[in-house]
Amino acid sequence: MSNRLSRLVPATAETPVRSAKPSHPEKHWRLPTDWREMLIGYGLILPSFWVFLVFYYGPAFFLFYIAFFHWNIFASQSQFVGLHNFAILFHQPVFWLSLFNTAYYVVLVVPVTTLLALALALLLRESAGLRGGGVTRALVFLPHVTPVVATSIIWVWIFNPNFGLANALLRVLHLPALNWLASTHWALPSVMIYTVWHSVGLYTVLFLAGLATIPRHVLEAAQMDGARGWLAFRRILWPLMGPITFFVVILVSINTMQTFSQIYTLTGGPHGGAGGPAFATTTDSLLIYQTAFLYLHFSLASAMSVVLFGLILALTLVQKLIADRFVFYR
Amino acid sequence: MGSITLRAVSKTFGSTTVLRDINLVIQEGEFVVVVGPSGCGKSTLLRIVAGLERATSGHTLLDDRPIDNMPPYHRNIGMVFQNYALYPHMTVYDNLAFGMSAHKVPKKEIQTRIGQVAELLELQTLLRAKPSTLSGGQRQRVAVGRALVRQPHAFLMDEPLSNLDALLRERMRVELRRLHERLRIPTLYVTHDQTEAMTLADKLAVMRAGEVLQVGTPKTVYQQPATVFVAKFLGSPPMNLVRVESRTRGAMNPVGGAEEAVAMPAWIQEGWEDATDENGTIWCGFRPESVMKRRGPGGLEIPITVEAVETLGPRCHVHGSWGGQPITLTAEDGAMWTRGAVMRVAVPWDQVHWFHGRTERRIEPRPARLETLETGGAG
Amino acid sequence: MARRLAVYVTRAVLAAAFMAPVYWVFVIATGYHGAAYSLPPVWRPLFHFGPLTYVWTHTHWTRYLLNSVIISGATIILVVITSTLAGYALAEIRFPGNSLYFYAILGVMMLPQQALLVPQYVAMYHLHLLNSYAGLIIPFAANTSGIFLFRQFFKKLPTSYREIARLEGVSTLTYIRRVAVPMARPAVATTVLLTFIASWNQFQWPLIMTNSAQIQPIELALSHYMQAYEANWRELTSAALIALVPILGVFGLTQRHIVNAVAGGELGQKE
The missing domain is CATH 1.10.3720.10 (MetI-like)
Structure with a gap:
């Protein structure tokens, strides 16, 4: 995967700090397009990420919480009961x-x-x-x-x-x-x-x-x-x-x-x-x-x-x- | 239009160096071909010019203005890929129009421009067709058309002919050259095919393992190859290259050969010590077509044991050996060469190439002293 | 020859055995009154559609059917969108966390659904999504296999397409919409079909998340109907037919594609 990506996208995003050459007059800024590209990447995964987080990963962690508490969905307080359940x-x-x-x-x-x-x-x-x-x-x-x-x-x-x-x-x-x-x-x-x-x-x-x-x-x-x-x-x-x-x-x-x-x-x-x-x-x-x-x-x-x-x-x-x-x- | 300059461009992927200190200029109206074996970094070079990849160090200049930070689109460069990359679900017209319509170019303007390009490339009858129904040559023309319709500053072509069969390739090659004569858009063309390189180029750059070995007109590069590699890479059949050693002063033998020694020019003799590798050998080369049968007035005179003769219509290739080293030469009449015979042939001294035994760089006679040619200098 | 015949016969018997239950839904539903109680069992349909009409008009099947259509339709659209976007990002865009997200999705695949129901219910409760269409749709709006499918597909597209787009200054979203997705049509078809089947057949989730007849999909309605009309076989099977027919229709038209998609495309060239 990374192989293909490296061919495709300017490698700046993950290239380790480029050896700074003070002799060069131009500054080596990262391409603005790289930042945009990155943001687009995050934007594209956001919809699915949100669903997975709220409906799958969140509940998966929450499960262990409920299991160790005396807990009621309708009551606001819960009490840690360890392995009691x-x-x-x-x-x-x-x-x-x-x-x-x-x-x-x-x-x-x-x-x-x-x-x-x-x-x-x-x-x-x-x-x-x-x-x-x-x-x-x-x-x-x-x-x-x-x-x-x-x-x-x-x-x-x-x-x-x-x-x-x-x-x-x-x-x-x-x-x-x-x-x-x-x-x-x-x-x-x-x-x-x-x-x-x-x-x-x-x-x-x-x-x-x-x-x-x-x-x-x-x-x-x-x-x-x-x-x-x-x-x-x-x-x-x-x-x-x-x-x-x-x-x-x-x-x-x-x-x-x-x-x-x-x-x-x-x-x-x-x-x-x-x-x-x-x-x-x-x-x-x-x-x-x-x-x-x-x-x-x-x-x-x-x-x-x-x-x-x-x-x-x-x-x-x-x-x-x-x-x-x-x-x-x- | 303008010129493109690559100044000290290097590119590394992790720990592997793909390009090392590349200097190259594409002048206005010039057709520059980068040629080299696959994996030599020539495509990477092209993609750096396109802005699809970024050089690790060094600069790309458009009309002396650095464009390293300029995104591909703003460079206004047209590119033709090996697989053409025509969108299969769009008609030829839509393929040509897609880039412009994405930028909200007025419909009328798009139509005019596509009309012009279609006329130039004879695509008028194909505009409604889908790429899958086109022949290889037609697809190729559409791909060129798509690059052209943007009215680019420069053209980049990445092995554009290698997906075509031999006959078509030849025809499209001529068409590309003709198109260039008409439009004079500076072009950087990448190929591994030496015939394409020799026939298309105003200027040739030979690459190997991430380095440009030589830049020059096809003629110069062919006649004065800068290194052993360049000498072997261009020309068919390739140049004969023999490692020679000198057992007695003023004479040389192929390494390990038992034949009589042959004379060498004085200037080589003088500089011999500086030009040998650790085994005391240097490279001696000559092109198959430089070999003459009859004895000339001086020159490299060698005995060839004829082993096989290939007839190719008007001329033939004679394969033989000199002191155990394989030699090929071209001749007009195959009948004169009999298998098993030892023939004495000659190569005029000015057509014999000498290369340093260790660095494999070209050695030229200079007044009074021996010098190696600098390689890879900018145009 | 005998071997070929044996293969043919075995195959025919097997196919019949697998089809039999579905066939009998039809036999009982369109049979005469009391056909279900006949001994030996009836095996021929009589094409009496009276019971079907009765069931259709006396219960809110139009409503349930519509609910199923709404839920499946919305899920399909959302899944195609989220899968395309995420699949494209994973395949073509380099950003820190790309491979992390890939593994996160693999992780979602590994989470056992049954063990998550309780906390999922709690989450739905707090998001006020119980008894709502949204609650039946949004949790399935992103689909791991859909994302992987599109990722695979986009990775297979030659990079030069994207590079041409970059040279021509086409934005990523335009490229996805106008080039990548049209070229990934088989992936779209697969995602639509598999999502439709999964969504239409949903039962446990609506069972837990809804108690309102207004929004329940057909499978859940069927289950309630089953408990209410215990032994009215003609009515029950007629109702089952209503839920079955859309699936059978879609499967009948696209079975080759569906079976192939499930097999990961390995069967493609076999016929």
């Missing part, structure tokens, strides 16, 4: 339950999504030369652009124990019908199914992008060497796919840890308050939402947010480190 939090069984649910959810969704996306990408790549490949790709991707609430409606119907599609399918396969969203065992897996359906297309496309960066002749050379099928995948494709796979895994993790909308809509409505039945689908994001905006316990919700923040930040950092080390990076 966290102490309360750690004594709440529902907090631990939400962490457990989140972990359960993430641990299942991540590998399923990743493997399915990888398989779909390989299939789509396999059929790249055949007609209709683009349409298939678009249809697999389509769920990702659909609004969550709108499609949740039909999925609630699909998961209906009596006349939904899901049980109809099970009946065809001669499997016992399930209670799906109404069952404490199956409610969270139902949400998982929706999530995989809704998001796998995105990761498929990311995998396809990763596959596209693998030069064709590498694979052709492997074929010339007689590596086919599983061997070609394991020895050639997989090592080359490693970075992008890791990238996808982390991305899926970060996104699934923050799932909110589909849990809220799928488990709300006819099945009582969201997060049910019996807290079976209460994950961290849902609990934060409920604590803050239903029970107005902002300090406690902030403490939870801090925990979530830490977990996700750790994941993100790992991802950035990996992404920087490998080529796949945008």
Whole structure:
């Protein structure tokens, strides 16, 4: 970046003090245009900077403030309570339950999504030369652009124990019908199914992008060497796919840890308050939402947010480190 | 119009020096070509004149007035880039008009000026076209037109012909020269192509590694190259340059060659000690076309072992060696040169170039003493 | 040959499976009364648009739709402007803090949205932006990936364009408006499309930031509707259709561009 800039712009702005030569009659002022250029630069970033500051960085710092105070949005005074909020939090069984649910959810969704996306990408790549490949790709991707609430409606119907599609399918396969969203065992897996359906297309496309960066002749050379099928995948494709796979895994993790909308809509409505039945689908994001905006316990919700923040930040950092080390990076 | 002067201009990026103490004058109406291999700093030089970059030290003067602090626009300089940089989403007309309309020049005035330029460059039929539909030569003319429409004090051209194919390049070269004859706008033209440099220039500046090695008319630079580099850079095939040593007084050999020694002029003999490098050698050079087959009255007489003959229609290139050093010469009749034969050839002394063994600078005979030529002096 | 056939069949089955839920929204919405309760499930649409008309006329969907249009439209315009300006500054202008800002934007990308909701709500409260269009628009008026996209694009433009502009004395803003942005049309298209999808599908933010039916976008209205009309499947799916159709339309027309944009342009030459 700096290389290109240095070619473009007079280097005065960052050139260290030019060796002052008193013998020269002209004064070496910086070009007035440099100052203008700099001001223009600041002017151009100002609109976005302001938004990021007020709505992202500001709140991010403020979060830690609230978490350590006994604090109420409507009252003017607040009181420093140190780790008190966290102490309360750690004594709440529902907090631990939400962490457990989140972990359960993430641990299942991540590998399923990743493997399915990888398989779909390989299939789509396999059929790249055949007609209709683009349409298939678009249809697999389509769920990702659909609004969550709108499609949740039909999925609630699909998961209906009596006349939904899901049980109809099970009946065809001669499997016992399930209670799906109404069952404490199956409610969270139902949400998982929706999530995989809704998001796998995105990761498929990311995998396809990763596959596209693998030069064709590498694979052709492997074929010339007689590596086919599983061997070609394991020895050639997989090592080359490693970075992008890791990238996808982390991305899926970060996104699934923050799932909110589909849990809220799928488990709300006819099945009582969201997060049910019996807290079976209460994950961290849902609990934060409920604590803050239903029970107005902002300090406690902030403490939870801090925990979530830490977990996700750790994941993100790992991802950035990996992404920087490998080529796949945008 | 006016003259442009570069006075002791240097440019460094961090710790790398791109230009070192450049002095160059572009007189009124003069076409100056800066030629050199890629990375020699010639484009940077151009951009400093344009005001796109700032010299680290030294001055740029327009009509003897320093313009170092003047923003590019106020210098009123027209520039043509290698990739033309025509705005792809605008028509040719809008490309020409954009700069003026951004400055609220009246529509009428814009029209008149574009009309004049279009006529001059035969762009009338192209004004409604988008650049993507134009041929390379047409784009090139539009780029020139855009620089011209501002009625600039000076023209700067950064390898403007190098994106064209060989035939077109030749034609556009002639057109550019013709345009210059008509308009006489002082022009600074940068290229790595020696043919362009030789044919276009009123004045040539040869650059290498951030330094101007020689400034002069193409003829002077060709006939009296100031350094080994200049000698090798201009001319095709390039000048033959052989490192010679003197084993016996008054005679010399190619380094390591086993052949008989040949005589050298007295003035070289006299100054020999001052002109050699640590191994006791100096550079002896002659152009392929200076070599004559029959023995002349004096001159450098050498035996050449013929190795290959290339026929190029009217003339041919003979490749051979002298004492193990490769030699090329041009001849009119290839049949006279047989492979494997040893031919005696001669080069008149006034066409033999001598260069210092260590500094690689030109050595000229001077009355009674030997001197090296100063290089890079201002025009 | 058999392998090709297998690929075709697998692909068709997969495509059908992914499409099925969206298809059934249409089947139920336009089916006969009680189609949702039929066993085995219905699978053919009947094109009864009665329920859709009923839903459309008996609730304020025009209002919600309009809200979504206003919010998405304003967000798109602002995002394109802020992304262009910041992207240009990062790519082409040298000023102290240039790379710092670059990393600051990377940092914004790393902030977990769910963990920020509480303090963001507090900020909105103090800025008096709760229950306002502005509150639904301004926080999304700057977009990290939009800025990066434009930055990438501007960096790829040959520097000579900008230099010609400088020689001709064209101001930076004029240059951005008249030259840089027109040449960055693909980036504009990508930003518009992705912002539209993200903005139209907004749910959690309006859920938290508004409680007034006057300004709520369609997704939020749909969620309330869902709770109110629990098992009226025809009405529910008809309402869902209203929210779905604009997205499906846009996606249908531009799917190639969208999928490509998400893939970072890597798929471009594949077809």
